[in-house]
Amino acid sequence: MCRFVEDDLFAVIIDENGNESESEEELSDTEENQNNKDPQNLLRKLKMEVTTHPGKGGQEVPVYSNDDEHPLDGPHTILHAVQCPKKFIATVAPSEVADTACFVCDSNLVSMQMIEEDADHIHWKQTMSTTHYYATDNWKDDFYRVTPLMCRGVLRGAYRVGRDRSGKIQRVDIIRVYRVTRHFSCWKTVPVFHRVISLVEAALPYKQMTTKQKQLLKANGNKLINRLFIQYYWRFQQSVISQKMSNWDYIDEVDIIPKLPPNFDELRESKKWQERKEALEALLKVLTDNERLSTKVSYAELIGNIQTILAKDANINCQALAAKCIAKFATGLRAKFSAFATPLLPVIFEKMKEKKPTLREPLVECAMEVGRTMTSLEAGQEDVLAALAKPNPQIKQQTALFVARQLDLVAPAKQPKGFIKAVVPVLGKLTGDADQDVREAALQALGSIQRIIGDKNIKSLLGDLGSDETKIKKISEFSDKSAASYAEEQAKLAPEPSRPAAATSSEPSAAAQSAAQPVEAAEADPWDFLDPFDLLGKMPDAFDTNIESKKWQERKEALEGLLQLLSANPKLDPKGGYGGLVEKLQKVLEKDANINVAALAANCIAGLANGLRSKFQQFAISVAPIIFEKFKEKKPTLRDPLVACIDAVVATTSLEALGEIVLAALSKPNPSIKTQTDLFLKRTFMGLNSQTMPKRH
Structure with a gap:
């Protein structure tokens, strides 16, 4: 009878007479496939100091490798699981892993279920599971895939198809076969972080082997070991996301109030600036050491006290520390900090008048982090406009730069339309400020806005300034810089593009160069930036009387006055009651005998x-x-306005909503009605895609 033990290098089988099987030869580190390159050369690993990672129950888990950024395939997974040195084999599972790492566990002590049902299992989403069989000819490094022969769920044999053209089936000795069960999963909130748990076990348990099979096993020195190989990796080079994940998703919320010095309030209120500075330094250290703050604790009083120091303290060092603390509160509370953001902005903007870098730089960082927590820039719109109107040039400059930096983070699809519409005229005015730094900052902010809404809309909002070619050129330059900043920010959140395996040229292709360029944002709709017009309050004089006049000239005059208002004011106030007006226009269109009046309607x-x-x-x-x-x-005088009218009407609703009406029109005997209805459908369908195409009609 045999028992299994492990020496300093490999596990070996010792028979009942105490004889050890032959030891394995060291694994060569010359694999060509970089995706499955050996994690560590075994000889090097024997000489290396073992690094550890926290495991379940507070125990330390040895890290087998931490430089594998690609998932290992089945053969290499077996290779490392079987030939793993003893000192790297863990008896407990690792926990709270947030970086690239590989672990090898004794599956007699650690099971897949134990790992997947651990405390953090709710954060992982299983994406796939596989079970494959692999065999080896020399029990060293030539593992290859085989097809199992199963009978009632029990493995009875295995074979492989020959690599030559004949495709000859080769029988494989069952004792040379390993079963590898792999569970693939990803982190739910950061799906580019993956985990693969692989159970490597002998396909034929030792107890089920015949005497002959056991003798053959002993003769070849096979190590019949059950192990788990656990790999954590990022699908692309780790970036800011991993930092955010490790510092946020994994870290528990902390209540920092009990961690403050007992005499914190006393020091904070001291008349000596050195003691106030000491209190703020202590708070900053606590905030730095505890990046994620408890959202169940009220920090209103503490943040209010720090805000007071920032606003009123006479010492610049204390003010700078207060700004740093506020920035840490913003990053530690994130969205929960938004309630404090609006009251803080005017204080921060007011302190921007300070020229010294000692305070200015912490203020800039503080403003940026506070701005990130706001649900929308429109929440701080009044404070921004008030700061831009200040006489102090430093305040105007830094506020404009704040606007630019915040908008560099905004996607065109999420443009703060109200904020942009309000701030553009003010920034346009500042492009003519006496201070050069203010002018430059205003142009930079306008460039960030142009990236979002397009050059046509920025010119429209700037009015007469839109014809100043020098300034427009400068704004366009800043727009390009804003696009680069936005693309850089987005690149941190996106995986690297895959490279074709067949590519051999060191020069990037034209397509690759094109893909590397920032994608130009689609033009925003100018209608969104227009002021709504109160049409009902500005109707032409005697409209109601003239529209019902028996003289077609008076009816025509009334409609011309209305059309002039509509043309001059493309955006109408949606709060008005337009039912009566629409009803009158419908009546004119349907029953008026004069073709010119009907066309105007x-x-x-x-x-x-x-x-x-x-x-x-x-x-x-x-x-x-x-x-x-x-x-x-048939006359174009009426037909053309009707075409424009039906196109405008369908744009306000869906084709499905008008389906029955369209079908009724198509069934009309009049050929002109059917022709124009067909043309209407053609125009409408050309503007649809697979998502907007009606399903019923």
């Missing part, structure tokens, strides 16, 4: 639809049938 309805957009949707179903019916008119 169609243009006015189109203007209302374009000005109200989705708010016009409630009128679409009642207006559309009238438009389709009027398509029987």
Whole structure:
């Protein structure tokens, strides 16, 4: 009978007579496949000091390797699990791993279930599991995939297909076969961080071997060992995400109040600036040592006291420390800090008048971190506008730079439209400020805005300044820099692009160079930046009377006045009640005998639809049938306005909502109605994609 023990290098089998099997030869470190390169040369590992990682129950777990950034395949997983030196074999599972690392565990003491059901199992999402069989001819380093022959769930044999053209099936001795069960998972909140747990075990348990098989096993010095090989790795080079993950997702929330010195308040309120400085230094150290702060504790009083020091303390060193502490509170509480952000901004902006780097630099960092916690820049809009209006040039400069830096983080799809609309005219005015630094900062902020909304919209919002080619050129330059900053920020959050294996040229391809360039943001809709117009309060005089006049010239005059207002004010106030006006225009379009008046009514309805957009949707179903019916008119005088009108109406709703109306129009006997309805459908379908295409009609 045999028993299994492990010496300093490898596990060996010792038979009942005390004879050891032959030891394994050292593994060569010459693998060509970099994705499955040996984690460590075994000879080097024997001489290396063992580094450890915290394990379950507070025990230390030896780290087998920490430089494997690619997942190992099955054969290499077996190789390292089987030939792992004893000093690297763990008896407990590692916990709270946040970096690239490999571990080897004794599967008799640590099971897959123990790892997957540990305290942090709720953070992992299993993506795949596999079971494969591998065999070896020399029990050293030539593991290859084989096909098992199973009978009622029991392994009865294995074979491999020959590598030559004949494809001859080769029988494999079952005692040379290993079963590798692998569970793949990723971190739920950071899915680029992966874990692979591999159970490596002999396919045929020793107890089930025949005497002949045991003799053959002994003769070849095989180490029949069950082990777990656990690999943690990032799908791309570790970046800021890993830092955020290790410092946030893994770290427990901490209540820092009990960690402050007992005499903290006494020192903070001292008349001696050295003692106030001592208190702030102690707080800063506690905040630095505990990056994630408890969200169940109220820090309002403490943050309020630090805010007072920042605003009123006469010593610049104390002010600088207060700014650093506030920045740490912002990074430690994140979104929970947003309630303190708005009251702090005016204090920070006011202190920006200080020119000395001792205070200015902590203030800049503080403003940046506080701004990150805000739900939107619109929350601090009034404070930003007030700071930009200050006479002090340093305040104006640093506030404009704050706007630029915050907008460098914003995706075009999430543009703060209200903030942009309010701040652009002010920044435009500052481009003519007497101070050069203020002018430059204002242009930089406008460049960040241009990246988000496009050059056409920035020119529109700037008014007359939009025709100043020198400033527009400078804004465009800052826009390019903002795009680079935004792309750099996004690159930290995205995996590296995969490289084709067949690529041999050291020069990047044109496609690769193109992909490396920042993607130009789509132009924002100018309509979003327009002021809504109160049409109902500015209707033409005697409109209600003239629209019902028996004289077509007066009806025409009333509609021309309305159309002029609609053309001059493309965005309408959505709060108005437009039902009565739409009803009057429908009546004119449907029943007026004069083709010119009907055409004007169609243009006015189109203007209302374009000005109200989705708010016009409630009128679409009642207006559309009238438009389709009027398509029987062949003259371009009316037909063209009708085409523009139906296109504007459908843009406020969906084609599905008008489905029955469209089908009714297609069934009309009049050929002009059917033709124009077909053309309407063609135009509409050309503007749809697979997601917006109606499913029912």
